[in-house]
Amino acid sequence: GEDVEQSLFLSVREGDSSVINCTYTDSSSTYLYWYKQEPGAGLQLLTYIFSNMDMKQDQRLTVLLNKKDKHLSLRIADTQTGDSAIYFCAEIRNYGQNFVFGPGTRLSVLP
Amino acid sequence: SAVISQKPSRDICQRGTSLTIQCQVDSQVTMMFWYRQQPGQSLTLIATANQGSEATYESGFVIDKFPISRPNLTFSTLTVSNMSPEDSSIYLCSVDKGNSGYTFGSGTRLTVV
Numbered sequence: 001g002e003d004v005e006q007s008l009f010l011s012v013r014e015g016d017s018s019v020i021n022c023t024y025t026d027s028s029s030t031y032l033y034w035y036k037q038e039p040g041a042g043l044q045l046l047t048y049i050f051s052n053m054d055m056k057q058d059q060r061l062t063v064l065l066n067k068k069d070k071h072l073s074l075r076i077a078d079t080q081t082g083d084s085a086i087y088f089c090a091e092i093r094n095y096g097q098n099f100v101f102g103p104g105t106r107l108s109v110l111p
Numbered sequence: 112s113a114v115i116s117q118k119p120s121r122d123i124c125q126r127g128t129s130l131t132i133q134c135q136v137d138s139q140v141t142m143m144f145w146y147r148q149q150p151g152q153s154l155t156l157i158a159t160a161n162q163g164s165e166a167t168y169e170s171g172f173v174i175d176k177f178p179i180s181r182p183n184l185t186f187s188t189l190t191v192s193n194m195s196p197e198d199s200s201i202y203l204c205s206v207d208k209g210n211s212g213y214t215f216g217s218g219t220r221l222t223v224v
Contacts, residue, residue, distance in 0.1 A: 035215075042117070042203055042217040043154075088153065099144075099213060103153045 004102035006089060011108045018076040020105045022089030025070065029091040032065065034074045037086045037104070046074070046087075076107075084109045113138050113206050117216030124194055124223050131190045132219045134204035139184035144213070145177070148201040157202075160187045194223045 005023040012018045024032060033048040049056045049063045049072070056063045062075040072089055086104040093100055114137040124130050134143065145157040158166040158179055166179040180188045191198050204216045 033213075040220070043205075043215040045214065099156070101153045 004089060004091060004100055006087075006102040006105045008103060009106050009108070011110060012079050013110050014079060014081060016079055018074075018079045018083065018107055018109075020074045020076075020087050020089075020107065022072040022074075022102050023070055024072060024089065024091040024102075026091055026093040027067070027070065029093065031092055032063075032072050033090040034061075034063065034072075035088040035090060035101075037088065039085070043088065079107075079109050081109045081111065083107060113140065113214045115204060115206060115214055115216040117204055117219060119219055120217060121220040122222070124221065126195050126223055128194055129190055129192045130194065130221060131188050132202055132204070134187050134189075134216050136185045136206055140206040141184070142207055143181065143187045144205040144207070145179065145187075145189045146203045146205060146215075148203065148218075150200070154203065157189070191221065194221075196223045199223045 007021060010018060010020060030051050031048050034046040035043045036046045037043050047058050047061050047063055049065050051067060054065055060077045064073045076083055084107055086106050088104045089102045091100055116135045118133055122130055143160045146154040147157050148154050156169050157172045157177055158168045160166045160179045160181040162181045162184050168174060176192055178190045189202060199222050201218045201220050203218045205213045207213055
């Protein structure tokens with residue numbers, strides 16, 4: 001099947017905003033997700049958005065969804081060194097049968 | 112939300128041996144999932160484990176190499192059999208929390224030497 005796409009690397013300065021982008025493939029995906037993986041750790045669900053929403057905000061996190069372009073983004077405001085991690089977007093395909101991850105974006109936060 | 116305990120957290124194994132990874136969930140769940148994350152890669156689903164039936168394997172994964180047990184609704188094991196260095200990966204179990212996403216174990220970092 002087609003891949004979920006993300007840019008692999010992103011570097012930002014501490015205090016700036018980070019924007020991580022994702023392109024997904026299944027227009028029938030009802031939920032889209034962002035997961036965070038810190039070094040040596042498992043995956044942590046950061047946030048998710050229902051497909052009938054354009055935007056969801058949760059403290060420093062803002063998720064934007066463009067269904068027409070199948071584009072999902074995660075914005076982290078006031079990025080901190082503790083935000084350094086790999087961020088995976090994920091979609092549910094085939095009406096819930098398959099949960100598919102993007103390749104992950106490695107976010108580096110510079111002091 | 113479900114809490115998953117996964118162990119071991121890491122292991123270094125000799126080629127040709129087998130390792131069994133355990134996942135314990137603090138609530139009953141219908142399906143448990145096993146993923147592999149190869150170095151620098153995203154996650155790939157190995158199989159779905161249902162209680163009371165044989166696991167369903169994804170393309171490229173077979174039961175002889177990755178036997179799975181699911182004896183009850185809170186526990187599952189994945190065995191990596193006859194290991195080779197190519198099996199060096201992080202293995203993660205996961206459960207479906209419904210529409211709010213999946214919960215993952217902390218992962219098992221396997222190195223085969």
